[in-house]
Each structure stands twice: as C-alpha cells, then as structure tokens.
Amino acid sequence: MTAVHQVVTGAGPYDAVSEQMRAWRRLLSEAGYGGADFAGQIDTGARDHFQLLERLDPEPNDLVVIRYSAWSPGLGRVLGLPQRKLLVYHNITPPGYLWNHSPGLAVQCAVGRMQLPAFARAARVVTADSHFNAEEMRGAIDDGVRVVPVLFDPARLAERGTPPEGDGPLVLVVGRLVPNKRHDRVFAAFAAYQRECEPSARLLCVGTALNPRYWQLMRSLAEASGAHNVTLAGGLPQDRVNAAYAEASVLLTLSEHEGFCVPLLEAFHFGVPVVAAPAGAVPGVSAGAALFTDGDPAVTAELLDRAVRDSQLRDELRERGRGRLADFAYDRTAVAVRDAVATALA
Numbered sequence: 001m002t003a004v005h006q007v008v009t010g011a012g013p014y015d016a017v018s019e020q021m022r023a024w025r026r027l028l029s030e031a032g033y034g035g036a037d038f039a040g041q042i043d044t045g046a047r048d049h050f051q052l053l054e055r056l057d058p059e060p061n062d063l064v065v066i067r068y069s070a071w072s073p074g075l076g077r078v079l080g081l082p083q084r085k086l087l088v089y090h091n092i093t094p095p096g097y098l099w100n101h102s103p104g105l106a107v108q109c110a111v112g113r114m115q116l117p118a119f120a121r122a123a124r125v126v127t128a129d130s131h132f133n134a135e136e137m138r139g140a141i142d143d144g145v146r147v148v149p150v151l152f153d154p155a156r157l158a159e160r161g162t163p164p165e166g167d168g169p170l171v172l173v174v175g176r177l178v179p180n181k182r183h184d185r186v187f188a189a190f191a192a193y194q195r196e197c198e199p200s201a202r203l204l205c206v207g208t209a210l211n212p213r214y215w216q217l218m219r220s221l222a223e224a225s226g227a228h229n230v231t232l233a234g235g236l237p238q239d240r241v242n243a244a245y246a247e248a249s250v251l252l253t254l255s256e257h258e259g260f261c262v263p264l265l266e267a268f269h270f271g272v273p274v275v276a277a278p279a280g281a282v283p284g285v286s287a288g289a290a291l292f293t294d295g296d297p298a299v300t301a302e303l304l305d306r307a308v309r310d311s312q313l314r315d316e317l318r319e320r321g322r323g324r325l326a327d328f329a330y331d332r333t334a335v336a337v338r339d340a341v342a343t344a345l346a
Contacts, residue, residue: 091259
C-alpha cells in the first residue's frame with residue numbers, strides 16, 4: 001500500500017494547520033492510502049494523533065506532504081529525503097510581529113520565508129490554501145502553484161457543548177492570541193461598542209496564547225481598555241466552540257495577517273455576521289460576505305452595532321455567507337486534494 005505521510009513543524013489540539021492534517025488524514029484513509037502524521041513538536045493535547053518527526057521513516061515509493069507554516073531543523077531534514085513531496089503552503093507569520101514576544105519563533109518564521117523557494121523546488125506539486133498564499137508562493141517559484149482550499153467539514157461543527165455565560169450580545173473572536181491577530185484593537189473596539197451602543201455586550205476570545213507572558217499582556221490591555229464582560233478563554237474543545245458560535249451575535253476579526261481565516265467559514269456555517277479587517281486572505285475568502293472596517297474603534301463599534309441590530313442586514317450577510325460556504329463545499333475540495341496527491345504520486 002502506498003503511504004502518504006504528513007509533516008509539520010508543530011502540532012496542537014486546536015490550531016488550523018493541525019486540524020487540516022486530521023481532515024486530510026481521514027480523506028486519505030478513505031481513499032486507501034496508508035501513512036501517518038508527524039510533527040517536530042507536539043502539544044500534550046495532540047499526542048493521540050501525531051508522532052514525533054524524528055520517527056518518520058518512509059518507504060521509497062511513499063509521498064511526503066510538507067505543511068509549511070514555519071521552518072524547523074526537522075523539516076530541513078525532510079527536504080533532503082529522496083521521496084516524492086507535496087508542499088502545502090499555509091503562509092508564515094512575518095517575523096516582525098514576533099521579535100519582541102517570542103524571538104525563537106521569530107527566527108523560525110524568518111528562516112522559513114528564506115527557505116520557501118528551496119521547499120517549493122523540491123516538491124512535485126506545490127499547493128496553497130488561498131489565492132493570497134498562492135501569490136506569495138509565486139514569488140518563490142515561477143508557476144505551477146495550485147490553490148487547494150482548506151478541507152472544511154461541517155460535521156465537526158455539529159456537537160454542542162456548554163454555551164458561554166451571560167445575556168448580552170456576544171461578540172466572538174476566534175484565533176490564537178498572537179501579535180498579528182491584533183487583539184489590542186479588538187479590546188479598544190469592544191470598549192467603544194459597550195460605551196456607545198450596548199453596555200451589556202460580552203466579548204469572548206477563543207484561542208491559545210503565544211506564551212504565558214503574552215497572555216498576561218493581553219489581559220492587561222483588555223483591562224486598560226475599560227471594557228468589561230471580557231473572557232480570554234484559551235483553547236476550547238470543538239463542542240464548546242460550536243456552542244459559542246451558536247450563541248454569537250457577531251464574529252469579529254481585526255487580524256493584520258491571515259493566510260486563510262477558517263473562522264470565517266465557521267461563522268458562515270452558523271449564520272453569524274462577520275465584521276473584519278480586510279487583511280491578507282480575508283477579502284478573498286469572505287468575498288462580500290463580511291462588513292469591513294479600517295480598524296478605527298469608533299467605526300468598528302458602529303459596524304458591530306449594525307451587525308447586531310439590523311435584522312435586514314443580518315439576513316443579507318447570512319445569505320451571502322451561505323453562498324460563499326458553497327464555494328468551499330467539502331466534496332469539491334476533496335476532489336482537489338485527491339487530484340493533488342495523485343499528481344504528486346504519478
């Protein structure tokens with residue numbers, strides 16, 4: 001049996017890249033491919049699925065799928081393997097966001113961007129999960145980049161856990177607490193929304209922090225903003241995230257750098273209106289199904305209020321979201337995934 005192995009720098013229980021590896025693994029298994037998923041570093045909550053990258057020992061005819069979002073020595077060794085390779089580019093956070101908060105990760109990202117052309121040249125097939133990422137890849141190689149969107153499976157959004165506490169409108173933010181996500185702008189906009197529009201509003205931020213020190217910084221900034229009813233929940237199991245979406249009045253994302261932004265699709269699935277900064281892949285993924293803000297707290301607060309109170313606008317955004325979600329239908333993307341794998345193996 002031909003094996004298709006997946007490798008990544010680091011794996012966790014909740015991040016988007018790790019979830020894509022799990023989704024691809026299910027699809028690959030259904031298609032009859034063996035193989036396993038490997039990571040250089042594995043969070044304790046992901047050890048049931050991933051193996052350490054040092055254990056990768058592929059057979060000559062196997063395919064290695066490289067999930068590229070940061071460089072690591074382990075991925076450097078994979079680059080030298082003679083086996084066929086398929087590159088999936090998830091984008092790499094510009095290191096400038098990280099130097100002051102996680103210098104080691106900043107180095108990984110800086111080297112990752114420098115090494116991107118080498119990984120692209122080594123792969124038989126090069127894919128990117130958004131047109132924004134594909135354009136970056138075309139800066140590393142001349143042509144031949146396929147856009148294969150994230151494999152979005154609505155089935156994982158079905159189970160509902162404990163909903164958030166409280167009664168006011170719920171502003172939901174889903175994404176890791178990292179500098180490029182600009183939670184500082186979220187806190188300022190939410191404080192303005194409470195002050196000018198809805199004092200009882202709640203803010204729930206779901207996502208693991210870059211490190212404990214950065215979590216403390218975000219906690220301090222939330223308090224300094226003057227906002228109340230703010231919860232930094234950390235990483236949550238999928239059923240509790242689903243419950244939050246089901247109760248949310250609006251999804252807010254003010255990130256300055258996004259390679260895809262899966263929470264957009266999740267919000268569309270739950271019929272939740274989106275207010276977003278038009279950065280990175282967000283305009284391409286949302287394609288008219290979100291309200292865009294320039295990041296000014298007063299402007300963002302006004303858009304949040306409209307998204308919550310204007311029933312006609314909510315219905316319009318919900319309809320556009322459903323239409324956009326159809327473009328990322330699981331079956332359609334599954335065909336693109338299987339074709340990319342088959343081409344790399346041919």
